[in-house]
Structures are given as structure tokens and as C-alpha cells.
Amino acid sequence: MYNLEEYSAKVMDHYQNPRNVGEVENPSGEGTVGNPACGDVMKLTIKVENGRIVDAKFKTFGCGAAIATSSMVTEMVKGKTIDEALKISNKTVAEALDGLPKIKMHCSVLAEDALKAAIEDYRKKTARQEKKA
Amino acid sequence: MKIIYMDHNATTPLDDEVLEAMMPYMTDKFGNPSSSTHAYGWEARRAVEEARGQVAELIGAHPEEIIFTSGATEADNLAIKGVAHAYRDRGSHIITSQIEHKAVLETCKYLEKQGFKVTYLPVDCYGMVDPEEVRGAITDKTILISIMFVNSEVGTIEPVEKIGAIAREKGVLFHSDAVQGAGKIETKVDKLKTDLLAISGHKMYGPKGIGALYLKKGVKIESLIHGGGHERGLRAGTENVPGIVGLGKACQKAGRLMEEEAKRLTKLRNRLYQGVMNGIKRVYLNGHPEKRLPGNLNLSFEFVEGESLILSMKNFAISSGSACTSSSLKSSYVLLAMKVPEALSHCSLRICLGRSNTEEEVDCLVEELSKNVARLREMSPLYKEV
Ligand SMILES: Cc1ncc(COP(=O)(O)O)c(C=O)c1O
């Protein structure tokens, strides 16, 4: 069992004032992932310039923890290189939010998966462009 | 900040008059009703018997047909296990529905492990059991049918009267969990044709930890709790006198207020429903449009997950059937049994109005809902302006 009272102040802040909601225009990469555990969906779009993530935006259908981790991951990736961004895991996102109720840890996996998917998409796109060039 | 309570199906606040009636039995009048030798015992016994009369009155039973229990969970257990064990030589088949409270479902599951066969009837998209399906499920081994009166999540009022008539015709005992109906809408055992019926104090402005089982004269049950022979040997243990007095008073008051309050809550709920439907697009009603509990509204706001919606309206106490709010990460089994699409089950909100709620509060909820649904839809990858 858990109850909503267990959400940290940081989770509530990111839930109530989510950062970077929406979609980046002409994204360098995008990832849409679903959470099979409870049927929630996150879409992450990123803009990459000179190997660095300069912008990231999200759209999420899911619980408070899913929205808060989405918001947090967009903040964490900004300014990071692709390799640095790949080191972000669901645990580091959860830690940055001062933790999540145990039963909500799987929601942070959504954020990690969306990030990996967006980077994967970016890599595919750049590989294609390099081939063309 | 005052949090507006709109979760009256989960529990209700204790009524002031009820508390007042209970107080003496927690202080000066502490006697044990079994103490037959002195006045402390006598006054406690009188209080218990007066309460028994009040409970009986509400449901149209005889006082001697009322057994006090620790709540409806125990009453459901006592009814189902009690009949199963008392009538085992007659058969081993029980019929219930997929949308019963866990107190019934888990009891039935337990009995399955003991060798009983249980049929869990499906429901239609409104959460309604079809009496003809009940008839079709009866075999010569069937000893009990257990169908709830009002569903606690979606508010659907089941055709208990018709099921009761079928049970009588077939000579099968009929139990109904009437926790959500008793004290809110007319709940009379002769009209509903039930042989057993469970009620709970805390759903009708009485205290928690007290309930009652109606057991029709002539129906046998095996006791679950053995001891000093209390409650005609069917439920041993020194009576919870303050709780019983509270339940009695709560029944009496609910009976007095019922007609008017049901009308008021129906109007209030319709106002809420109209407000939501006028202000917000793509909202779906879960449960029956007419045959539903006066204060109950269960809605799905497409593209908006229930927990996130509740979280954004922290000054309202409401609940959701979304998977995200459950520890099992499964959406409400009631909504799933009604074949509400999985996606919409995540988006459900249950609002249960009660005595304290006003038009202003309802209007305020509509406003908050409109604002937050719009905000969360903006954030939802599933939503496109339509
Ligand atoms: C339909 C129904 N049955 C049984 C119960 C259990 O009642 P109690 O809390 O008194 O054990 C409840 C309430 O949770 C209920 O809503």
C-alpha cells in the first residue's frame, strides 16, 4: 500500500509546476514509451547540437510520479552530452526528486526508457544523414 | 485549508447526535450487557436491545433477526461461510458476481479452497447483474446466492428484488451486501426478498468497527467466533456497546432523513454531472445513468490519468479506480468487469456526495475539474484537440 502523502515536496513541485512540457520543434530525436505495468505513456523530444542536448520536452499520461520524473529528466539532460545523458538511470532521477514511494519506482523507468529511446532515435537519424552526406 | 470531503462511499463522518448517544456508554454506562446481577449490566443490555430495534426498523426486520458484528466485512463472512457450513449437506455451490466487495469475493475464494464451487457472474456495461443469468446459474447443488444491493464504486443499484424472487422460487438462500444502500435508499428485507443482509455503521454516519447481519428467522448459519454465547450463540464476544448504540442511532437518523436527503443528493449529483458535461469534453459516465446511488458519480476523463487529476485537486477528498492508485497496479476490477476500456479505467474518478456537501462545493469542484483536466490534457501525449 502507499498513499499520496508519501510523495516528497520535490515530486509535488515537479508535478504541480512541471518543467519543459510540450514538444521540441524539429526534434533531433524522440522517444515514446509505454509502461506495461499500468498502461502509461511518455513522449520525450530532444534537440541535440554539437553532441550536446540543448533542449528537451515531455508529454506524459500517468500518475504524479510519472509526471514528476518526466519533468525532472528533462531538466537533468539539458546541457549534457549524449554519453553523459546515457548515464542517467531511473534511480538517479528518483534520487534527484528526493526519492519515490517504493511502489512508484517503476514510473521512473518510464523516464529512463523514454530518454534511451530518444537518444536511439537521434543516433539513427544522424547515422542516416551521415550516410546521405 | 479545509479539504472538501466527497468520498462518502469510503466512509462517512460520525454524526453529532450519534456521538452524543454513544458517549455515555464510553464513560459512565460502561456495564457489560451480560452482567445480569446489577444495574450496570441491565442498562447496557437495554441499550443494546434498543439499538437492535432501531437497526431492525431501518431494514424492516424483527429485532431478533439482527446480529451485531464488527462491521460489514464480518457480516459478509458470517453470512457466506455461515450458510456454506450450515448447509454443506445440501450442496456446495454458491453464486455471486464479479463486482462484489472484497469481503464477499475473498470469502468465496476461501470457500473454493475448502471445496465449494463458486460462480462469479459477469455484469453488463452498467455494472448490472442480469437476474436471468442468476437463474441460469442455479443448479441442484446451489445453496446460496450473494449479490450486493448497491455497488460501492460505480453506484449501480442491482436488481436485488428480482434476484430475491428467483432465489425464493428455486428454494435457494439469498444474501445481499447492502452496505452502500442501507440508510441512503429504501432497504427493506421483505421487499428485497433477502434471507441475509449486511450493513455497516461507518457508511451511514455511524462509528467504524460495527455492523450487523440480518438473518431471517428459520435460516441456519454456523458461527465463526465461538465463546460465551453472545448474539444467540452466533457471534460470541462481549458486545461493543458504544458501537452498537451508535449504529442504532445512525440507523434511526438515516431512516428519518432518507427520503429528503436522497432527493437532495440526486439533485446535487445531477448538477455536478451537468456541470462537468457542459464544461468538459470527452467525459464518460461509469455505472448506470438512472439506477444509481443518489450521491455517487463515477466519471472517466479521457486522456487524463486519475491519480494525477486527484493530485492536482488536493482540496477535494475523492478517489479513483486507476491502476496507478492501486497497490496491485491493476485498474479497478469493477470497471474491468464492466468492460470499461483499460485506457478509460485509468481515467476514472469516483465522487460520492454526502450530507455535508453543498451546491457551492459542487460548483467549485466543476471549476477545478475543468481547469485541471485542461492542464493535464495539454500534458498528455494521447490528447489531440478534437
Ligand atoms: C459494499 C461494501 N461491503 C462491505 C464493506 C466493508 O465494510 P466494513 O468496513 O464495515 O467492514 C464495504 C466498505 O468498505 C463496502 O463498501
Ligand code: FES
Ligand atoms: S504511471 Fe501508473 S503508477 Fe505511475
